[in-house]
Amino acid sequence: MSGGPRARLAELGLSLPTVVPPVAAYVPAVRSGQHVYVSGQLPMADGALLAVGKVGAEVTPEQGRELAGRCALNALAAIDALVGLDAVTRIVKVTGFVASAAGFTGQPAVINGASELFGEIFGDAGRHARSAVGVAELPLGAPVEVEVVVEVS
Structure with a gap:
């Protein structure tokens, strides 16, 4: 992939949002050595959840998928604010x-x-280990939440 992650975002018609402020006592992301640990990101835009409810009831699986993409974009914004998006060498764990x-x-x-968004932006470096877990409730009634660990240079 040429041009780096910012160019790839632009090619996809995406831009990084403002970092979502924490809803409790934590920070959006922390660097430890060569890794950045991103706190769980909700599908928020302009300070509001894009949807509430449970996937498979109030939220369709397709909507949930789109919302998970928004969570990933919010995670990238947190990474960018901490170390810069160009410092990412690999998405390690989602x-x-x-x-x-x-x-x-x-x-x-x-x-x-x-x-898939991480793959589209980072190519092979976007391939990662992953867990996808069903839960009863998420903060603020969100349908999805995504946390990320990345390796940085």
């Missing part, structure tokens, strides 16, 4: 949480919204 309606088992497909 953990996705899906507020799931009873019987919903499509969490991996929902979190693909984040994973």
Whole structure:
């Protein structure tokens, strides 16, 4: 991939949002050695959740997938604010949480919204280890939450 992550974002018609302020006692991202640990990111834009509810009930799996992509974009904004997006050498681990309606088992497909965005932006360096977990509730009633660990130079 030529041009780096910013150029790739622009090619995809995306831009980094403002870093989402924490909703409790934590910081958006912390660097430790060659890794940045990003706190769980909700699907927020302009200070508001883009949707509330459980995937498989109030939120469709397709909507959940799009919201997971927004969580990934918010994670990239947190990384950029801390170390700069160009410092990312690899997406190491993605953990996705899906507020799931009873019987919903499509969490991996929902979190693909984040994973695929990282792949589109970083190519092979965007391939990562991952967990996709169904949960009863998420903060503020969010349908999805994504946390990320990246390696930086």
